[in-house]
Each structure stands twice: as structure tokens, then as C-alpha cells.
Amino acid sequence: MALIQPARPEPEQPDEPGGRGRKLARYGVPVAVAGVAAATIGLVPALADAGDxxxxxxxxxxxxxxIAASQTRTVDGTVKVTTDLGLPDLSGGSALLGGLGTPGSGGSGDSPAAPQSQLTQLLTGSHQLHVAADGPDRQKISIIEPAAEYSLIRNGTQLWAYDSGSDxxxxxxLPAPSQQHEGLGGAADGVPTTPQAAAEQVLKAADGTSRITVDGTARVAGRSAYELVVTPEHATDTTVGAIRIAVDSATGVPLKFTLTPKGGGKAVFDIGFTRVDFGTPAAGTFTFTPPKGVKVTEGSTPSRAASPAPQGAAPTxxxxxWDTIAVIDTSALNKGAGKGADGGFAGFGAQGKDKPARGSGDSGSGDVSALLNGFGSKVSGSFGTGTAVHTRLVNALLTDKGxxxxxxxTQSALVQAADAAK
Amino acid sequence: MRVWWSLGLLRSELVTVFRRWRTLALFGVLAGVPLLVGIAVRIETRNGGTVGGGPRGDNGPAFLEQVSNNGLFLTFASLAATLPFFLPMAIGVVAGDSVAGEAGGGTLRYLLVAPAGRTRLLVVKYASVLAFCVVATLVVALSGLIVGFALFPVGEVTTLSGTTIPLSAGMLRALLIALLVAGSLVGIAALGLFVSTVTDSGIAAMATTVGLLITVQIVDTIPQLHVVQPYLFPHYWLSFADILRDPVQWTGIAKNLGLQALYAAVFGSAAWARFTTRDVTA
Amino acid sequence: MAQPQAAAPGESATTVGAPRTAAEARAAVTEAAEQGGVAGDTGDVVIETRRLAKQYRGTLAVDGLDLRVPRGSVFGFLGPNGSGKTTTIRMLMGLIQPTSGSARVLGRPMPNAARSVLPRVGALIEGPALYGFLSGRHNLLRFDAADPTADPRTRKARVGAALERVGLAAAADKKARAYSLGMKQRLGLAAALLQPRELLVLDEPTNGLDPQGMREIRALVRELAADGTTVFLSSHLLDEIEQVCTHAAVMARGRLIAQGTVAELSAGSRGRLGVTTPDVAEAARLLAARGLTGLVTEEQKVIGELPAEPPDLAELNAELVGAGVRVRGFGLERTSLEDTFVALTGEGFDVAG
Known part of the structure; x- marks a missing residue:
């Protein structure tokens, strides 16, 4: 029988069920797809960043x-700001920080579109900004939020803000174009919204008190940059470890600013361009016409010459x-606030004219001490007792005397200062 | 000729999906969301008040504040409100049931001996789930459009950046957004299809898919898990709102579509591997 | 890929019982036909399995199956529930991947050639399954659309003809969930008849039908077979197989224990003689002396198997009476597949369920 066996129409091979081998081969497809994707996600940015x-x-x-000679006054880019003070990410956190940095500004009756309530949110978490500038007088900063956006537009003396979340x-x-130098993103003094603004603030302060070195190069937002490192010197009490500034090799514009605390760990403050273009933004970028039906809150015209802080609350x-400590008498602030003198936000200090009659007294030091009590820990020294709030960068101490x-x-430096004042 | 006949199966599948009472009920629920939102906003703002209570409106759904000024925003608000759960849940039900429901009902074996061909059947199933994604999204968008135009003034559209664009351009962007929302569901559709090939119980597959959706949505909100979040399929869902910025920001949209394509490829091929090698015993 | 469960080549042969010679003879015939170059579609074997086996989590559902279904036959696939019939059918239809062994349907390997084989096969597997929310007609339209070789231009006509053929034309536009079990069964049959088929695989087609429905289905099967369609009919009902089938195979506990023509299988068990008498002991002694075997003695009756060359029954009766046995009843018991089955397996046929 075997002798006359002819070739079968089909080879015997396909008769055999593929079974486990075929199964494994098929499951290999999704695994391979996932693997290739993972490799791509992992490798492409690495390749893009590869090689300083x-x-x-x-x-x-x-x-x-x-940097000083940089003539670049136009920019259009995306900025990522990450702040990690080590505080729980509560909405109260930004109010607290706002209260700390700009006493009395946390008035809850503000328009949701007013800049002070919006910009203080940059002090916690991670945010994406869209920044455009054409000289010192025409600027636009947009805080990109999920499905919402806050835009702050300055065109000469006109300052507009639009908050899509509240519509x-x-x-x-603003006062007539000021003589004083205004950097990119300087529209919001106190809260730097560009690496350049942050760098200018630090470099001004660093003069003579820091060691400044160049530490290699980096690639930021697709551009070549030098890395400038500022390390505090002759300062024993500061919590600032080092500041790293990436400076665009072509234009001298700081592209990235990173502040790491002395205690080590993740950067406390990190701001950098993720996309940047130094061309002139379209002129229409800086024009704003309030859309129909949108409620407009009119801000008061601040006087730049005037003290930004309420009387009696001026910090000493x-x-x-780097070891500077600000001392604020909150009892005086409380009085001032009680009189209805609104806390000024440096640079804007504007309050809504149609602000509800709710006094800001309950949002002044009252808020501050309430928040301090929430976050803080009790400390005592020869000054008496008080409440201390600790973050990875800024420390605060509120004595029971106010x-x-x-x-x-460091916190001990604050206690020493309080003791010395006693 | 082969292609035409494949379309025959697709058409049959579409008829089967869209004729079911269950599908129509899902559409009904989805169409009801804009109506409810629209009426609620109308009542809230009757006396000139604002929606959402808080001054920042952080907790309310996106676009809600704009609705009373411009009815077109009801479309956006409805899509933003239904995208996190309602829409993907509907997709989870249809995708989860797609293969498992046929297996549970026994009709899968008859389709396979017809012979539909396993790969061909799976492709047709996925295509019909995707068609459901598009139609479900359009149901929400159209219902939002009709209710919005009926209850609120309509005019020039204010972008999120505060600039104004003509209504016609706004309508075009609304269509684009609807398509992007539908595109955002490609990932969970593939996930549901895969789950559907694993079990013979339609209910189990639906429950698993919806359960996965809820789990992933929760994981996406836990800050400590931020490392994995960029790889979760709903992570960039709200990027459709970037269409309403001026200028339009494409980065998030591209990330979203890329992620959806990745999920479709991984879970689509996993579904294929499973479905073409499994024993059909139901 | 080597499966230790694969039956040894000789093993299956030993399981084949009485009709061994006939089956082997036919096997030789078909093999010769294939060797003559007519293997494949035109061969006279439409289903052929070799040592087909399926293992589920350690238990062998089907074990070393060598099945041959000749073209043009009405082939009864007999076995109690759980004997592996449905698993075998699912493997033949490409729904289940065999653990080892191979299956060829219409001359092509399954499941690899499913795409070219299955359009020529109509199947009813484990009862009908329908979309309850679709009408009977739309159910058929959908199953037809699933077949890529079905011409969409003639779809409506073919669906109408199939409905007509199973007598469902009047109820075609009712929702399938409103159908009775019998109507569902017929609609399932209609789905198998949407195209002219070379092979019909019908798994328990009369399950759940009333006697009238059963008769109709059996008539339909005969009609189809008369048109030249090979029908592979699984059943746990012995008389159904006997009434309809020309050939049969018997399965028990995953193994094929016999296959051949129904006549051959029935012949395998020789006639049995039953004698009703109060004098059972004497009767049994006499019958044993005349060559009867397998004597079973009841209170009033003795049953025994006649030898290959049976004695003249009239003489035997006279002899019994002559020996003083009070014969109250004397006659041949009907020989049937059931006897074959009992003879082959040594166990009763579980008809329940």
C-alpha cells in the first residue's frame, strides 16, 4: 500500500492543529505592539534629549x-511651572501662600477673573502657561487648565483678564508705560510666569552673595542652552540649595529655572519653556474685547509709587x-484691613469696585492664623509661643502676639529672630 | 466582490446593533443629559445668577458657565459632562456585549460556521462598536445643539482664550469636537472588545469593561499614581477642549489620539489573538 | 506539540467491535479510491478523522476518533449525552481546535480550510440559537450575510425558500423570541438550508419536538438525502437513527466503539430468543444445550442469544414442550441497535435528557 501512495492534495502539515504554538505566536502580536510603543515612548524623548x-x-x-545684554523682547511659547513646597495640595494652600507672600490679598470677594486670585494658584502643583510678549507693554499669559483657561492680557495701559471657568x-x-524695566512675564510681580522673570529676580538678589558658575550645557525646548548654577554663599540659615538656570545660547534668554532646596530632593520650583519661539506674536494676540454677555469687573487703578502693602503692615x-527674614505685624494688618483698606497685590493691587460689602477683615490675619493653626506646629522660645509652618522652601512663624x-x-533661624526681637 | 460581501456582514451587524431596544435606550439616556443640563442652567440663571456656586466654578463641569450666554456651549458642556462616564459606559456595554453576547446567546457558533471567519467577524464587530461611538457622540452633540438653541441665545462664540469667533466657525469646531470625543472612545471600545472575547457572558463582559473604566478613572485622579496616568486611556480625554482655545493647542489632542490608537492596536490585536485561537464551546 | 494522549495507531482498531471486518473493508475501498486520485472533494468520504482527540483540563472528551462518513449516506452519530458527540461535531466545524489528530471535511483539513469548506456545509449544532429581537426572516438574513460566499442579490429569495421549506413562511416576520421550541428548531434548520449544501451536520435536530414535529424533520432529512446531500445526524435516540440512517457510528465515553451501515451494526448482534415459562431452570438448561448463549433468567422468562447457526425454532419449541416445559410464550425479540450498543458497551443506553 505504501508503495503506491501518491502525493496527497494537501500536505499533511496543515492537517496538524497548530495548537499552542500558533496561539503563542498570535498573543505575541499585542505584546509586540505594546513593547514597541513602550520603547518608542521611552526612547524617543531620550533620543531627542540625547547629547547635551x-x-x-x-x-x-x-x-x-x-543675559543682561539680551535684546529679545518678543516671545511666544509654552511654559511649564511646577511648584513643590511639600504642602498638601489644598485650595487653602494657595490662599495661605498668597496670604504669606502678599499680605491681605486673599480677599474672597474678588472677581474670579482678577489676577491675584488666579496667579497664586501657580504656587502649588504643576501648571501649563502660554506666554506671549511683544516688548514690555504688550504681554499675554494664559494659564492652561483642563477645559478652561485664564488669560491675562496687557496692552499698554490696558489690562484685561478673562477666566473661561467662570466666564x-x-x-x-495701568499707569502710563512705566520707565522701570519690565521683563517678560513681569506682569505678575511676585509670581514669575517665565523662566526669564524668575532668573532676573534671583540674579538681582544673588549679586555678591552667591557663587555663580557655568555647569555644562542642556537642551531646552529644542534649543541649546548653557547651564548657570547659582549657589548661596555666606548664608547659613537659608533653605535654598542651588538654582540652575538654562540660558539660551543664541539669545541669552533664560529658558529654564530650577530651584532645589538645601534639604535635597525634588526641585521646589521649576519653570521652563517646553516650546518657545522668539518671533513677534500676531498683533491680535494682545487685543481683547469683552465678549457679549460676559460680566466685566472693573479694577481700580493702582499707583505704582504707593506702598503695595497696607499701612502698618509694611514688612521690616x-x-x-539669602538669610533675609520678613517681619510683619499682623495685628496692624488686621486693623488696616478692618478699615477697609484692601491688601495690595504688588504690581496690580486692584480691587473690584463692585466688590460685595463683605469685609476683608475676616480674610486678613484671621485667615492667616486659622490656616497656620491648621498646618502649623506649636513652637516656643524665649519670645513666648507661636505657630510655625514648615515647607520645603519657605518657613513661617506667627507668634501669639501677632x-x-x-x-x-530654617525654622530655627525664625525662632532666633523672634528671640532677638524680644 | 469579497469587499461588498464583507460590507453585507457589516450592514447586518449595524442593523443588529442599532435595532436593539437596548441601544435605543442608551441613546435616549445620552440625549437626555443635555436636556437636563440645559433646563438646570436655564432655571439657575433665570434671575441673572451664575451656575456652579463657587466663584471659580472649579467643581462644575466644563463650559457650564458659558451656556447661558451662548447655547452652542451646551453642546460642549454636554460632551464634557458625558465623556467621563456616560459615553464610555455606553461603549462598554455595546463593546462588552459584542462577542460575549453572541457567545452567550449561542449565535456566535452559527456565525462562525456560516462561516463568517473569525478575523472578519472581529473586524466587523469593532467597526460596528466604532460606529456606535460616533453615533452616540453625535446624539449627545445634536441633543445639546437643539436644546441649547431652543433655550439660550446663540451668537458669536467666545473661545477659552477670550477671543471671539463667528458662529459658523464655532459650529465647525463643535463638529470637530464631536469627532474628537468619538475618537476618544476608540481605546475603551478596543478594551471592551478584548474583554468580550475572553468570556461567554455578555453581562460579565459589560460589567468588567465598565468596572475597568471606573477603576482607571479613579486611578487617573490619585496624585500618587501620576507616573502611570499618562498611559491611562481617559487621561487626555478633556483635550478636546483645546479646540476651543485660540490658537488651537494640538499637543494634547495628538497625545489623546495617539494613546487611543495605541490602545486600539494593543487590545485589538489581543482580542484577535484570543478570538482566533479560542475554542467556541458556547 | 506531541500529545501523550494521542491514541496509538492500533488502539482504535481494537475498539471497533462487531462490524470490524465490514468497516475495514469499506475503509480499504475508500482508501483505494483516494489513492486513485479522486481524494478531496470528489472522494466518497465527506468526513474523515484520524486519531482525533480533545482534552479539556486533563479529561479526554474525545479520544482517538477515526470516523469515516461516506458521501451520500445518512450517517447516524449515536451516543449517550456526554459521550463526546458534540465536541466531535464542534471540531469538525472548526469551532474547537483538536488537541491532537486531524479532521478532514469534504476532503479538506479542518479547521484550517474552514473558509472553503463551511459554505458547503449546513449545520445545526446543539440546538438553535437566534436573535430574539429579530424576526425569523432577519435572523436568516443575518446568518446568510455572515457567509462571504453567499450572493447578496439572491439572499432574499434564498431566505424565503428556506423558510418555505421548513414551513415557517407564515411566521417569518414574527420576532424569534415569540417562537416555540419547535419553530426555533425549524428556523435553525432553515439556516442550514440557505444554500445548496453537500453536507448537513445536524446535532440532535428533533430535540424538544413533539412527535408530529419529529416526523416532519425526519421526512425532511430523507428528502434532503434523496437529493444527494450527505446528512450527518447526531442523536441519542436509537429508533431515530434506525428509522432514518443508512450508516451509523456509536460513541461512548469519548471513544468510537463501532461504525458501519445500520444493517451491519444490527446484524452484529444476532437474534435473541425469549421463552416465557414458569419452569425457567429446565428451559434454560435445554436452551443452553442447543447452543444459546448469554442466558438471562427472569422469574417467568428466559432470554438467550441464538448461536451463529440457529436451530429450527419450531423444533426447539417442540423439544421444550416435550421436555415438560410449560411454554406460555415463545418468540424472537427484536434485534436492534440498542442490542448492539448493549453488546458493545455492556451497559444500558441512557435515554434520559
Whole structure:
């Protein structure tokens, strides 16, 4: 029988069920797809960032000169701001920080579109900003939120803000274009919204108190940059570890700013461009017409010459350089607030004219001490007792007598300062 | 000729999906959301008040504040309100049931001996689930449009950035957004299809898919798990709102569509691997 | 891929009982036909399995099955519930991947050639399954659309003809969930008849039908067979197989224990003689002396199997009476597949369920 066996129409092979081998081969497809995707996600950014650019070496002085001499006044880019003070991410956190940084500004009766309530949110968590500027007088900053956006537009003396979350607008007229230098993103003094603004603040303060070095190069937002490192010197109490500024090799514009605390760990403050274009933004970017039906809150015209803080609450400054401690008499602030003098936000200090009659007294030091009690821990010294709030960068001490000590210094330095004041 | 006949099965599948009372009931629920939202906003703002209570409106759904000024925003608000759960749940039900329901009912074996061909049947099933995604999204969008135009003034559209665009451009963006929302569901559709090939119980597959959706949505909100969040399919869902910025921000949209395509590829091929090698015993 | 469960080549042969020679003879015939170059579609074997086996989590549902279904036959696939019939049918239809062994349907390997084989096969597997929310007509339209070789231009006509053929034309536009079990069964049959088929695989087609429905289905099967369609009919009803089938195979506990023509299978068990008498002991002694075997003695009756060359029954009766046995009843018991089955398996046929 075997002798005359002819070839079968089908080879015997396909008769055999593929079974486990075929099954495994098929499951290999999704595994391979996932693997390739994981490799792509992991490798592509790594490849894009790979190899710090090789640039001619420069000294720190040369780089500082380059920054100072930078003529770039136009920008259109996306900025990522990450703040990690080590505080729980509560909405009260930003109010607290706002209260600390700009006493009395946490008035709850503000328009949701008013800048002070919006910009303080940058002090916690991670945010994406869209920044456009054309010279010192035409600027636009947008805080990109999920399915919402807050835009702050300055065009000459006109300041407009639009908050899509509440569908409300805010308008204020600023003093005539000021003589004082206004950096990119400087529209919001106190809360830097561009790496350049942050760098300018630090470099001004760093003069003579820090060691400034150039530490290699980096690639930021697709551009080649030098890395400038500022380390505090002659300062024993500061919590600031080091500040790293990536400076665009072509334009001298700081592209990324990173502040790491002395205690180590993740950066406390990190702001950098993720996309940047130094061309002139479209002119229409800086025009704003309040859309029909949108409620506009009119802000008062602040006087730049005037003290930004209410009378009696002006902070006194202890120490110098990185060890500076601000001392604020909150009992005076409370009085001031009680009189209806609204806390000014440096640079804007505007309050809605149609602000509800709710006094801000209950949102002044009352809020501050309430929040301090919530977050803080009891401390005592020869000054008496008080409440201390600890973050990874800024520490604060509110004595029971109502004096507030704030600084980027250790808690013990605050206690010492309080003791010394006694 | 082969292609035409494949379309025959697709058409039959579409008829089967869209004729079911269950499908029509899902559409009814989805169409009801804009109506409820619209009426609620209308009542809230009758005396010139604002919606959402809080001054920032952080907790309310997106776009709600704009609805009383412009009815078109009811479409956006409805899509934003239904995208996190209602829409994907409907997709989970239809996708989860797609293969498992046929297996549970026994009709799967008759389709396979017809012979529908396992790969062909799976492709047709996925195509019909995707068609359901599009139609379900359009149901929400159209219901939002009709209710919005009926209850609120309609005019020039204010973008999230505060600029104004003509109504016609706004309508075009609304269509684009509806398509993006439908595209956002591609991932869970593939996930549901895969789950559907694993079990013979339609109910179990639906419950598993919806359970996965809820789990993933919760994981996406836990800050401590932020490392994995960019890889979760709902993570960039709200990026459709970037269409309403001026200028339009495409990064998030591209990330969303890329992620959906990745889920479709991984779970689609997993479904294929499972379905073409499994024993059909139901 | 080697499966330790695969039956040894010789093993299956030993399981084949009485009709061994006939089956082997036919096997030789078909093999010769294939070797003559007519293997494949035109061969006279439409289903052929070799050592087909399926293992579910350690238990063998089907064990070393060598099945041959000749073209043009009405092939009864007999076995109690749980004997592996449905698993075998699912493997033949490509729904289940065999653990080992191979299956060829219409001359092509399954499940690999499912796409070209299945359009020529109509199947009713484990009862009908329908979309309750679709009408009977739309159910058929959907199953027809699933077949890529079905011409959409003639779809409506073919669906109408199939409905007509199973007598469902009047109820075609009712929702299928409103159908009775019998109507569902017929609609399932109609789905199997949407196209001219070379092979019909009908798994328990009369399950749940009333006697009238059963008769109709059996008439339909005969009609189809008369048109030249090979019918592979699984059943746990012996008389159904006997009435309808030309060939049969018997399965028990996953193994094929016999296959051949129904006549051959029935012949395998020789006639049995039953004698009703109060004198059972004497009767049994006499019958044993005349060559009867397998004597079973009841209170009033003795049953025994006649030898290959049976004695003249009239003489035997006279002899019994002559020996003083009070014969009250004397006659041949009907020989049937059931006897074969009992003879082959040594156990009764579970008809329940």
C-alpha cells in the first residue's frame, strides 16, 4: 500500500492543529505592539534629549553679560511651572501662600477673573502657561487648565483678564508705560510666569552673595542652552540649595529655572519653556474685547509709587542676602484691613469696585492664623509661643502676639529672630 | 466582490446593533443629559445668577458657565459632562456585549460556521462598536445643539482664550469636537472588545469593561499614581477642549489620539489573538 | 506539540467491535479510491478523522476518533449525552481546535480550510440559537450575510425558500423570541438550508419536538438525502437513527466503539430468543444445550442469544414442550441497535435528557 501512495492534495502539515504554538505566536502580536510603543515612548524623548549640545565654553561673567545684554523682547511659547513646597495640595494652600507672600490679598470677594486670585494658584502643583510678549507693554499669559483657561492680557495701559471657568472678565487701567524695566512675564510681580522673570529676580538678589558658575550645557525646548548654577554663599540659615538656570545660547534668554532646596530632593520650583519661539506674536494676540454677555469687573487703578502693602503692615527686613527674614505685624494688618483698606497685590493691587460689602477683615490675619493653626506646629522660645509652618522652601512663624516671621530660611533661624526681637 | 460581501456582514451587524431596544435606550439616556443640563442652567440663571456656586466654578463641569450666554456651549458642556462616564459606559456595554453576547446567546457558533471567519467577524464587530461611538457622540452633540438653541441665545462664540469667533466657525469646531470625543472612545471600545472575547457572558463582559473604566478613572485622579496616568486611556480625554482655545493647542489632542490608537492596536490585536485561537464551546 | 494522549495507531482498531471486518473493508475501498486520485472533494468520504482527540483540563472528551462518513449516506452519530458527540461535531466545524489528530471535511483539513469548506456545509449544532429581537426572516438574513460566499442579490429569495421549506413562511416576520421550541428548531434548520449544501451536520435536530414535529424533520432529512446531500445526524435516540440512517457510528465515553451501515451494526448482534415459562431452570438448561448463549433468567422468562447457526425454532419449541416445559410464550425479540450498543458497551443506553 505504501508503495503506491501518491502525493496527497494537501500536505499533511496543515492537517496538524497548530495548537499552542500558533496561539503563542498570535498573543505575541499585542505584546509586540505594546513593547514597541513602550520603547518608542521611552526612547524617543531620550533620543531627542540625547547629547547635551556642544557649545563654546563661556565663563559665568560672560553668560551674565549675555543675559543682561539680551535684546529679545518678543516671545511666544509654552511654559511649564511646577511648584513643590511639600504642602498638601489644598485650595487653602494657595490662599495661605498668597496670604504669606502678599499680605491681605486673599480677599474672597474678588472677581474670579482678577489676577491675584488666579496667579497664586501657580504656587502649588504643576501648571501649563502660554506666554506671549511683544516688548514690555504688550504681554499675554494664559494659564492652561483642563477645559478652561485664564488669560491675562496687557496692552499698554490696558489690562484685561478673562477666566473661561467662570466666564467673567476683569479690566484695569495701568499707569502710563512705566520707565522701570519690565521683563517678560513681569506682569505678575511676585509670581514669575517665565523662566526669564524668575532668573532676573534671583540674579538681582544673588549679586555678591552667591557663587555663580557655568555647569555644562542642556537642551531646552529644542534649543541649546548653557547651564548657570547659582549657589548661596555666606548664608547659613537659608533653605535654598542651588538654582540652575538654562540660558539660551543664541539669545541669552533664560529658558529654564530650577530651584532645589538645601534639604535635597525634588526641585521646589521649576519653570521652563517646553516650546518657545522668539518671533513677534500676531498683533491680535494682545487685543481683547469683552465678549457679549460676559460680566466685566472693573479694577481700580493702582499707583505704582504707593506702598503695595497696607499701612502698618509694611514688612521690616531682618538679615541680608539669602538669610533675609520678613517681619510683619499682623495685628496692624488686621486693623488696616478692618478699615477697609484692601491688601495690595504688588504690581496690580486692584480691587473690584463692585466688590460685595463683605469685609476683608475676616480674610486678613484671621485667615492667616486659622490656616497656620491648621498646618502649623506649636513652637516656643524665649519670645513666648507661636505657630510655625514648615515647607520645603519657605518657613513661617506667627507668634501669639501677632508678629509674623517669614523667610526662605530654617525654622530655627525664625525662632532666633523672634528671640532677638524680644 | 469579497469587499461588498464583507460590507453585507457589516450592514447586518449595524442593523443588529442599532435595532436593539437596548441601544435605543442608551441613546435616549445620552440625549437626555443635555436636556437636563440645559433646563438646570436655564432655571439657575433665570434671575441673572451664575451656575456652579463657587466663584471659580472649579467643581462644575466644563463650559457650564458659558451656556447661558451662548447655547452652542451646551453642546460642549454636554460632551464634557458625558465623556467621563456616560459615553464610555455606553461603549462598554455595546463593546462588552459584542462577542460575549453572541457567545452567550449561542449565535456566535452559527456565525462562525456560516462561516463568517473569525478575523472578519472581529473586524466587523469593532467597526460596528466604532460606529456606535460616533453615533452616540453625535446624539449627545445634536441633543445639546437643539436644546441649547431652543433655550439660550446663540451668537458669536467666545473661545477659552477670550477671543471671539463667528458662529459658523464655532459650529465647525463643535463638529470637530464631536469627532474628537468619538475618537476618544476608540481605546475603551478596543478594551471592551478584548474583554468580550475572553468570556461567554455578555453581562460579565459589560460589567468588567465598565468596572475597568471606573477603576482607571479613579486611578487617573490619585496624585500618587501620576507616573502611570499618562498611559491611562481617559487621561487626555478633556483635550478636546483645546479646540476651543485660540490658537488651537494640538499637543494634547495628538497625545489623546495617539494613546487611543495605541490602545486600539494593543487590545485589538489581543482580542484577535484570543478570538482566533479560542475554542467556541458556547 | 506531541500529545501523550494521542491514541496509538492500533488502539482504535481494537475498539471497533462487531462490524470490524465490514468497516475495514469499506475503509480499504475508500482508501483505494483516494489513492486513485479522486481524494478531496470528489472522494466518497465527506468526513474523515484520524486519531482525533480533545482534552479539556486533563479529561479526554474525545479520544482517538477515526470516523469515516461516506458521501451520500445518512450517517447516524449515536451516543449517550456526554459521550463526546458534540465536541466531535464542534471540531469538525472548526469551532474547537483538536488537541491532537486531524479532521478532514469534504476532503479538506479542518479547521484550517474552514473558509472553503463551511459554505458547503449546513449545520445545526446543539440546538438553535437566534436573535430574539429579530424576526425569523432577519435572523436568516443575518446568518446568510455572515457567509462571504453567499450572493447578496439572491439572499432574499434564498431566505424565503428556506423558510418555505421548513414551513415557517407564515411566521417569518414574527420576532424569534415569540417562537416555540419547535419553530426555533425549524428556523435553525432553515439556516442550514440557505444554500445548496453537500453536507448537513445536524446535532440532535428533533430535540424538544413533539412527535408530529419529529416526523416532519425526519421526512425532511430523507428528502434532503434523496437529493444527494450527505446528512450527518447526531442523536441519542436509537429508533431515530434506525428509522432514518443508512450508516451509523456509536460513541461512548469519548471513544468510537463501532461504525458501519445500520444493517451491519444490527446484524452484529444476532437474534435473541425469549421463552416465557414458569419452569425457567429446565428451559434454560435445554436452551443452553442447543447452543444459546448469554442466558438471562427472569422469574417467568428466559432470554438467550441464538448461536451463529440457529436451530429450527419450531423444533426447539417442540423439544421444550416435550421436555415438560410449560411454554406460555415463545418468540424472537427484536434485534436492534440498542442490542448492539448493549453488546458493545455492556451497559444500558441512557435515554434520559
Amino acid at each position: 549640545p556642544s557649545l563654546p565654553s563661556v565663563t559665568a561673567e560672560q553668560l551674565l553679560t549675555k 467673567q472678565a476683569y479690566h484695569a487701567t 527686613v531682618l538679615g541680608k542676602g 508678629t509674623l516671621y517669614v523667610g526662605a530660611v
